[in-house]
Amino acid sequence: MSAPGQEHEHVSVERAAVEGACSECGESQLRRYPVLSEGGWYRVVKCESCLHSESREPDPVGPVVLASVVLV
Template identity: 55%
Template sequence: MEREPVTEPELQAAGVNLARDFPGASLSEFRRYPVLSEGGWFMVIKHQPTLKSVSRVKWRLLGPVPLATEGLSLD
């Protein structure tokens, strides 16, 4: 999976104020991508020069590998 650019509304939703939290930084310095840690897969938004996480949200069970049953209704 490629590192995706982040929009300003996404940073604001994560509680980031560029001028206050990252003085001199630009929006292009932030990227969203999956990471695997001790808690499983997470989708993170990080400031690339410092690698500081600004958002970390639980992602799919197997990360970039979709389950065959994903999207099926088993009712």
């Protein structure tokens, strides 16, 4: 059995649009997506214009799903 993943030419991180304006620059370009930073994985809502983070929720294991997740 081979690992899956050859269906697409390239892969991208999805940035979901979020209602509202940036509290720092006022632009309405808020997006939600996962990032790695100091402290590991976070689900962030950030302004695409100035990179200000409106929120950062820690996400210990991030988007990777382990086979042993059935134990949790």
